Amino acid sequence: MKYLTGYPPALLAKVQQQLQSAGGLAGPLRQRYPVAHEIRTDRALYDYVTGLKSDYLRNAEPLSKVAFDSKLHVIRNALGTHTTVSRVQGSKLKSKREIRVASLFKEVPAEWLRMIVVHELAHMKEREHDKAFYALCTHMEPAYHQLEFDLRLYLTHLDAGGERLWASTAP
Numbered sequence: 001m002k003y004l005t006g007y008p009p010a011l012l013a014k015v016q017q018q019l020q021s022a023g024g025l026a027g028p029l030r031q032r033y034p035v036a037h038e039i040r041t042d043r044a045l046y047d048y049v050t051g052l053k054s055d056y057l058r059n060a061e062p063l064s065k066v067a068f069d070s071k072l073h074v075i076r077n078a079l080g081t082h083t084t085v086s087r088v089q090g091s092k093l094k095s096k097r098e099i100r101v102a103s104l105f106k107e108v109p110a111e112w113l114r115m116i117v118v119h120e121l122a123h124m125k126e127r128e129h130d131k132a133f134y135a136l137c138t139h140m141e142p143a144y145h146q147l148e149f150d151l152r153l154y155l156t157h158l159d160a161g162g163e164r165l166w167a168s169t170a171p
Contacts, residue, residue, distance in 0.1 A: 003152040003159065015153065025157040026165055032150065033109035036166035040106055042067040049099060049117050053124075056140045060124045064096035072102040079104065079151075080116045082123040097124065107166045108154070115147040 001019075004012055018025055039045055046066040053060060072078055079102045086095045099120045105113050118140040126133035137144045158164070 001156050001159075003155040007149075015156065019156065019160055024160070024162060025153050026162060029150065029154055029157065030165055033111060033166075035109065036107050036168075037110035037113050039110075039113060045101065048113075049121070052114070052117055052140070053121055057121055057124055060121075061095070061097055063099060065098040067098075067100055068103045068106055069100040070103040072100055073104055078102070080120045082120045107164060107168060108151075109166065111143070111147050112151050112154075114141055115144060115151065118144060119148075 001012060001015065004015060015025075018028070039048055045068060046063070049066045050063060053063065069081075072081065081098075081100045083098050083100075084095050085098065086093055088094075099117070101113075101116055101120070105116055118137055121140065122133055122136045126136055134144070141147065154165070
């Protein structure tokens with residue numbers, strides 16, 4: 001249960017017990033989050049992220065790119081990234097900000113997509129995962145910590161060989 005390290009042993013025991021039961025973690029997750037969101041394209045994701053940014057981080061630098069990234073989870077062991085790329089243009093140094101979200105988030109509940117986007121947007125103001133960072137996350141999404149835990153349960157479910165719960169059946 002590598003996604004749940006740092007949680008109390010009693011909670012881990014409950015998760016392990018649920019994981020080994022007949023229904024596993026799939027039942028409780030589907031019950032809590034019955035449907036997936038409809039954001040499937042990079043353009044729709046960009047619009048979604050910039051909407052949240054304009055609601056909570058109006059004075060932050062604009063984003064130049066927001067995209068789903070199919071290589072993110074495998075290569076960097078991350079679910080999302082926020083990067084600043086600096087380039088020299090004439091005598092000035094221009095910086096561009098990008099947010100990449102693992103393509104796993106194309107087919108998850110809207111709450112989890114919001115949680116990962118809020119996490120990456122918070123990095124625009126706070127670089128480190130410290131108290132101020134998590135305060136900003138919970139300001140943008142009050143249920144941030146519960147959503148993060150539920151997402152970790154889903155990743156544990158997938159890691160244990162479970163199927164993707166909200167995968168579309170269309171080709």
